Amino acid sequence: MILDRFRLDDKVAVVTGAGRGIGAASAIALAEVGADVVLAARTQSQLLAVAKEVRRRGRRAHVVQSDLSDPDAAAALAGNAMDEFGRLDVVVNNIGGGRPGPLGRSSTESLERAFRFNVSTTDALTRAAAEVMLRGDGGAIVNISSVIGRVAGRGFLAYGTAKAALTHYTRLSAADLSPRIRVNAVAPGTVLTSALRKLVGEGPMRERTEASTPLRRIGDPQDVAAAVLYLATDASAYLTGKVIEVDGGLHALNVDLDLPDL
Structure with a gap:
């Protein structure tokens, strides 16, 4: 059956930034289709809550509290998966972010920090995971980029530039790791x-957005998470080096971003 291609029964996934938001939703989705999950982030209480949801779905969860802005900590997650579960099949590189600010109110250091946080950490875990996956059955890597890496919006110079680099890193690493490891990305709009809720609230700014x-x-x-699930499973077995925009149509319809002034 075609739905069997969406299964990850007894596979093992690592999800970074798994304590909330996209990371938490992705980890739970992977558990719902049969994967055991290594959950990594800085806040243990959030990770424990997500681990509880994974276990409620009949799967195993392993919590790794770690500052993933450190590439060495990110790289160590592949070893955590092997030590805990004996295999690694899927990686979701969800760690990332950056402080908003236009060119005139940002610095070269903020750009470098955004690259370390969004690109260097992804590269570190990708390299470590690939080494493990190539000793086994191969696997799938899903990077979380951003529509801001593909279209221009005021105030996102460092973050958007780093996400644009991550988008092309996805293509280049897919070329290097094929055919045994597929690398794709999701670019959310x-x-x-929780971070966006603080920014837009429930009033006029949300309505404008x-x-x-x-x-x-x-x-x-x-x-x-639904797009992550597709790219992590054999449902997308003939895709690599692709970026799927999950952005409500912003990129496909060439819509100018009407973002709040930052």
Whole structure:
């Protein structure tokens, strides 16, 4: 059956930034289709809550509290998966972010920090995971980029540039790791994470954000998790080096971003 291609029974996944938002939704989605999950982030209480949800779905969860802005900590996660579960099949590189600020109110250091946080950490875990996966059955790597890495918006110089680099890193690493490891990415648009909720609230700014999106709503973390699930499973077995925009139509319809001034 075609739905069997969406299964990850007894496979093992590592998800970074797994304590909340897109990372938490992705980890739970992977568990729902049969994967055991290594959950990594800085806040243990959040990780424990997500681990509980994974176990409620009948799968094993292993919590790794770690500062993943350190590439060495990111690289260590492949070893955590092997030590705990004896294999590694899927990696979701969800760690990332950056402080908003236009060119005139940002610095070269903020750009370098954004690259370390969004690109260097992904590279570190990708390298470590690839070494493990190539000793086994191969696997799938899913990077979380951003629509801001593909379209221009005021105030996101460092973050957007780093995500653009991550998008092309996805293509280049896919070429290097094929055919045994597939590497793809999801580029979310405006998704209602806890950070965005603080920014847009429930009033006029949220209404403005929704109105500027062709589908007229803000995305949910599960919208992104569904795309992650597709790219992590054999449902996408003939895809590598691709970036899927989950952005309500912003990129495909060439919509100018109407973001709040930062």
